[in-house]
Amino acid sequence: MRKTNAEIAAEVRERICLNGGAGEILLHEGQLATEFGVSRTPIRQVLQMLAYENLVETRSGIGTIATPLDPGKMEADFRAFAAILTACGKCPTDQEHVAGQVLDRLRDARRFLDRSAGPDSALIRALSAYLEATVWLVGDHILATALRSAYWRQVRWGLHPDRPKLDDRFVIFRDRLDDCVALAEAGDPAPLLAKLTELPVSHMTGLAPQG
Structure with missing residues (x-):
């Protein structure tokens, strides 16, 4: 069964939190779409949800990454x-x-x-x-x-x-x-x-x- 946007967001959120800020996490829309068996549209929606939580950000020339801890x-x-x-x-x-x-x-x-x-x-x-x-x-x-x-x-x-x-x-x-x-x-x-x-x-x- 296809995961909902909320379920996909929960899995990506877990990965970011469990990384503990130890190293940069690059989030490829295409790779995530393939992994979860969905199109890029719901993945973009998920990443927007996580951006509202300040967990991810988009950088020019790089893409979407987990927001670094300073x-x-x-x-x-x-x-x-x-x-x-x-x-x-x-x-x-x-x-x-x-x-x-x-x-x-x-x-x-x-x-x-x-x-x-x-x-x-x-x-x-x-x-x-x-x-x-x-x-x-x-x-x-x-x-x-x-x-x-x-x-x-x-x-x-x-x-x-x-x-x-x-x-x-x-x-x-x-x-x-x-x-x-x-x-x-x-x-x-x-x-x-x-x-x-x-x-x-x-x-x-x-x-x-x-x-």
């Missing part, structure tokens, strides 16, 4: 992420109850994390499910869009080869997910969004500044 901007990237996360926490959706989709995504995140053995596809899927649950509860579209971009950039920093190992962060992430699932089951969106956007989310993915 070590000199890591601390600034973290501060931007923290500011956006805080702003999202202050702009909740006006829904009165936690939607079933939010609870489902948090449970998905917990299951994916249990299957993860390190920096792998299962971990990226857990982080993706966590992000989708958070975005669902943010009431401002512009903030939600900014969060996606900042979030994936910080995930890439968290998986960078120069970062600490993931063992302790897995424990923190599991505890966070357990708390979020319980809050989602309770049904009140406000405390759930507050927990989802707490700054220590950075620590669960290893994103806090070092030192």
Whole structure:
């Protein structure tokens, strides 16, 4: 069965994040089209989706590449992420109850994390499910869009080869997910969004500044 654009985007996103910024990734439209058995049109749409998340960029004479991580901007990237996360926490959706989709995504995140053995596809899927649950509860579209971009950039920093190992962060992430699932089951969106956007989310993915 032909993969959807969202499924193709998820696979390409995983590759970029798991590369950890260690070397340039060149994304050839033709090669991706052949790999996924689609025309170039959906591949262009996928790359545009990833461009909105600041995961890819187009360079004249080169093509589409994974947006490089600049070590000199890591601390600034973290501060931007923290500011956006805080702003999202202050702009909740006006829904009165936690939607079933939010609870489902948090449970998905917990299951994916249990299957993860390190920096792998299962971990990226857990982080993706966590992000989708958070975005669902943010009431401002512009903030939600900014969060996606900042979030994936910080995930890439968290998986960078120069970062600490993931063992302790897995424990923190599991505890966070357990708390979020319980809050989602309770049904009140406000405390759930507050927990989802707490700054220590950075620590669960290893994103806090070092030192």
